[in-house]
Amino acid sequence: MTSVSKYRHFLTYGLSMALFLIVLRWLELRFLIIHNAFAIYAGGLALLFTGLGIWLALKLTKPKTVIVEKAVLVDSAHFLANEEALKETGISQRELEVLQLMTTGKSNQEIADQLFVSLNTVKTHLKNLFEKLDVGRRTQAVGKARKLGIVA
Amino acid sequence: MTSVSKYRHFLTYGLSMALFLIVLRWLELRFLIIHNAFAIYAGGLALLFTGLGIWLALKLTKPKTVIVEKAVLVDSAHFLANEEALKETGISQRELEVLQLMTTGKSNQEIADQLFVSLNTVKTHLKNLFEKLDVGRRTQAVGKARKLGIVA
DNA sequence: TTCAAAATCACCCGAAAGTGTGAGGGTCAG
DNA sequence: CTGACCCTCACACTTTCGGGTGATTTTGAA
Numbered sequence: 001m002t003s004v005s006k007y008r009h010f011l012t013y014g015l016s017m018a019l020f021l022i023v024l025r026w027l028e029l030r031f032l033i034i035h036n037a038f039a040i041y042a043g044g045l046a047l048l049f050t051g052l053g054i055w056l057a058l059k060l061t062k063p064k065t066v067i068v069e070k071a072v073l074v075d076s077a078h079f080l081a082n083e084e085a086l087k088e089t090g091i092s093q094r095e096l097e098v099l100q101l102m103t104t105g106k107s108n109q110e111i112a113d114q115l116f117v118s119l120n121t122v123k124t125h126l127k128n129l130f131e132k133l134d135v136g137r138r139t140q141a142v143g144k145a146r147k148l149g150i151v152a
Numbered sequence: 153m154t155s156v157s158k159y160r161h162f163l164t165y166g167l168s169m170a171l172f173l174i175v176l177r178w179l180e181l182r183f184l185i186i187h188n189a190f191a192i193y194a195g196g197l198a199l200l201f202t203g204l205g206i207w208l209a210l211k212l213t214k215p216k217t218v219i220v221e222k223a224v225l226v227d228s229a230h231f232l233a234n235e236e237a238l239k240e241t242g243i244s245q246r247e248l249e250v251l252q253l254m255t256t257g258k259s260n261q262e263i264a265d266q267l268f269v270s271l272n273t274v275k276t277h278l279k280n281l282f283e284k285l286d287v288g289r290r291t292q293a294v295g296k297a298r299k300l301g302i303v304a
Numbered sequence: 305t306t307c308a309a310a311a312t313c314a315c316c317c318g319a320a321a322g323t324g325t326g327a328g329g330g331t332c333a334g
Numbered sequence: 335c336t337g338a339c340c341c342t343c344a345c346a347c348t349t350t351c352g353g354g355t356g357a358t359t360t361t362g363a364a
Contacts, residue, residue: 092340105292108321120343127323137350138321139290140257244310259350272313279353288352289320 082149089132091150098125103142103151234301241284243302250277255294255303 086096094115101111112122126138133148135141145151238248246267253263264274278290285300287293297303 094341102291103295105287105289105295107289117341118343120345121341123322124342126321130322135257136322137257137259139254139294142291142294143255143257246311261350269311270313272315273311275352276312278351282352290351 085148085150089148089150091129091132095125095129095132096150098122099129099141099145100151102126102138103145237300237302241300241302243281243284247277247281247284248302250274251281251293251297252303254278254290255297 091099097115098111101114106114108122108126109119112119115122126141130136130141133141133144135144142151243251249267250263253266258266260274260278261271264271267274278293282288282293285293285296287296294303
């Protein structure tokens with residue numbers, strides 16, 4: 001894809017070079033500068049400054065080479081409280097409520113307030129919940145519950 | 153931002169130009185080409201080919217700026233990183249790593265062990281992370297990170 | 305070279321979370 | 335009635351978190 005245009009540019013460059021050498025020849029006669037080495041000198045000069053220009057341009061456009069495209073993942077949509085998993089794990093109604101609130105990032109105290117029970121009760125529910133989910137931390141519990149389809 | 157380096161390159165270019173003109177002068181005497189217009193001619197030639205070089209390089213490197221990086225396969229697995237949200241929140245690379253591990257339900261100590269850093273370092277990262285995500289608990293952080301598409 | 309951000313780590317402290325044990329009351333099947 | 339479960343709560347104890355402050359090193363850009 002880029003090779004074609006690249007070659008085309010090289011072609012253009014080559015033609016330009018040839019053209020300039022012709023003009024150079026002409027000028028050589030025009031100004032009566034017959035010195036044989038002049039054409040070589042001018043050619044070298046042209047090549048050199050072309051290289052310089054290329055180098056300059058590359059240096060200047062260096063920070064321009066970072067454009068990125070990315071894709072987004074769409075996860076399978078399987079929520080709906082999974083009755084299966086609930087029976088499998090033996091999670092009770094109250095425990096499920098605590099689990100759901102915990103999933104939203106609420107603290108034990110906030111859960112307790114919302115369910116009108118004591119903090120210790122919430123802790124007890126969570127303790128049993130952790131055992132039924134076979135985890136030891138709330139973050140793990142949330143992850144597992146989501147994986148099991150117990151919570152969204 | 154790039155102004156300094158840009159000026160430096162222009163300076164380099166200017167110096168090179170001056171140097172070449174000096175060499176030019178020397179060559180002028182060396183080859184006994186006393187013609188008055190020659191210096192002007194050579195300078196013009198140099199400028200012209202410099203421009204040509206710049207044009208050439210620009211043309212050649214133009215497709216380089218359109219290079220696209222992409223195609224992340226998506227599964228029910230994890231891994232994806234919303235660049236947008238990351239820049240929005242200003243979350244650093246290391247913070248992202250900590251966040252991802254935390255999402256899996258790991259404790260701070262486990263994260264520290266896995267990243268080969270101290271527990272205090274993990275805490276510091278999390279502290280900054282919570283501020284950037286505008287949350288106060290890890291469960292909330294996980295939820296928000298998921299919502300923002302930072303983690304799976 | 306210089307400057308700012310990132311990354312690293314150390315203490316300390318209070319709050320929250322997690323663990324173990326025990327216990328009282330309600331429901332419901334056997 | 336009794337045993338099995340669930341819901342509730344308490345208390346003590348350990349661990350983990352979260353927040354504050356301050357410091358050093360590394361690194362990348364200006």
